[in-house]
Amino acid sequence: MSADDEAGADRGRTSATAAVTLSEVAAKAGVSVSAVSKVLRGTTAIRVSPETRQRILTAAEELRYRPNFAARALQAARTQVLGLVVPDLTNALFTELMHGVEDAAAAHGYTVLLGRLDTDRPQTEVIARLLGEGRVDGLVLQATDGVDPAALAQLLDPRAAVVLINSVAPGRASSVTVDDVGGGRTATEHLIGLGHTRIALAGGLPTSYTAQRRRRGHQEAMRAAGLDPRADHETALGYTAEQGRQALRQLMALDPRPTGIVVANVNAAIGLLAEARALGIDVPRELSVATVLDSWTAENTWPPLTAVKMQFYAMGHTAVVSLVHRLGSGAMTDEVILDPAPELVVRESTAPPSS
Amino acid sequence: MSADDEAGADRGRTSATAAVTLSEVAAKAGVSVSAVSKVLRGTTAIRVSPETRQRILTAAEELRYRPNFAARALQAARTQVLGLVVPDLTNALFTELMHGVEDAAAAHGYTVLLGRLDTDRPQTEVIARLLGEGRVDGLVLQATDGVDPAALAQLLDPRAAVVLINSVAPGRASSVTVDDVGGGRTATEHLIGLGHTRIALAGGLPTSYTAQRRRRGHQEAMRAAGLDPRADHETALGYTAEQGRQALRQLMALDPRPTGIVVANVNAAIGLLAEARALGIDVPRELSVATVLDSWTAENTWPPLTAVKMQFYAMGHTAVVSLVHRLGSGAMTDEVILDPAPELVVRESTAPPSS
DNA sequence: CTGAAAGCGCTAACAG
């Protein structure tokens, strides 16, 4: 705090850095505010004499002028801010996703506002606040898994610039999803390629959109190879480690046992692996395990997991591009990230069947 | 897009949800804007008759009125937005940190704007933009590791509401750090408690503030136990997996070998573990490894890592509380998260020395 | 108890 600024010149200021306004620059340069405004934003060519222009530029420079965000936003009715709303910041997939969102946003001149879906508050509330109050120009939204997309769509004003990730709401919002079908297929094909024929699926909950599609990919691969996806070779217990353990116990009770398992989610795979060790089942000698990897949590398991890596960075990136496009043209699209394709990373949890 | 809205009624609107203004509510309720404003924000008691009040409330409700963020921000010179700026969104510790930031921000009526420190652009640029343009009221800032805090402090306007995490700039900005000293000490004490005496440290770069302090903790524990922290038992190579491998090779070349290693960072620990396996060194039979865990990346290594968990959630939470406090009172503080203390999680990478 | 009016900082017509 400088000496005696209780006078009033500074009244009403926040404690933050002193705000230089356009008119102060104008005063210093001896011109009008609008002249300064024009020059500083480089509006419609140079309709200002070079000297004045220079005078303005130096004045702004010396005063360290910064345009006020709120004033601009009010005037333009745009904030150049995008909201990223997810149910759970702890989720590891989120990091990669957010990274993609951030990169794309920055590339298009946007910044990212974080939102979290509170379990206790209705999902609409966040959306209404962010979009309705004009805090953001658009929203990248991941609905909580298990929430019916159709129900969510009801809540969504179709005029709102929202792009859903990992779920769809046709005609209501744009969407971007990773190639879950391809992920399930690729993992399964890998086991088939190794010579496995009794291949099980440890799937997610039937209500989960991602789980449904990974399952579909699995079944497609099986049928394409002339194998029959038997119902008793499928569990649909969920994505937690404990549910993975449970899936293993259930599948290992079969006779004959499957020789390979495709796990639809990495946490479940970790649990499944741990349970296998607990039961004395040798992976990959007796049992091959391939997982659809929705995070990099598990790059250091033992044995290291063979996994199909989903493209979450690309999903975040694409979501923002789609959103920016929507903001510009109003176009609504539903996209699936097919390029890059889900990436098979072969590690040590898979091998040819023992005999 | 609806039929013919080129008319002009909607001109200048964004494509987003239609904005209901105060004056529209006022019109509907048959009162003035200021009346509506007062009632809607519950300003200074009820200086409005119950009937008008009710009329206003229902009008606002029916119109689904939402206060415009930009207008409020402009008027109040506050945005109720806090910036979280970090060098690397990919870093796993970041998730936990961000979670703490988000929770505390929400609890205090703030939302969080994400910022990233571009390697190519100067760090000041981000700060100037966020704070200088009034996009955020305050900043939680993690300087890039290796940047001299003193240099950063130079760039920092001391009037700016900034709280540094994982570094300090006394008198320039507030700061919050995790208890790195305690982390280093706890990991070392654990090995001492198991009976180890030849304990090495695989440390981070000497320029890193966290590395310095973890090292200090290590040495304190050694001296307290009457052990001598020998210089050749210390590496200071860095935090990457490859540098961890390198540290192991270097330390295992000693004669006699150390029987325990404290690793200052989890990525290095993972690399170190992998290298041990490659060299045929049995962990924990021949060598105990304890790490200071700055993320949960490695909960599934083999063998599972004994680790001292740092309190990043608390750091993020505290940083925001500190920031909010600073915004209110102008007070600058330097805090270390001592409660909760770094948490020792014993797994399978540590055991008593073999003989 | 209620309304009119000024102004936050900026932009975009519209005049000179």
Place this chain on the structure above:
DNA sequence: CTGTTAGCGCTTTCAG
């Protein structure tokens, strides 16, 4: 080429 003016939507004195 440059300046004046009228808002963007909201809050806040200050009159009525």
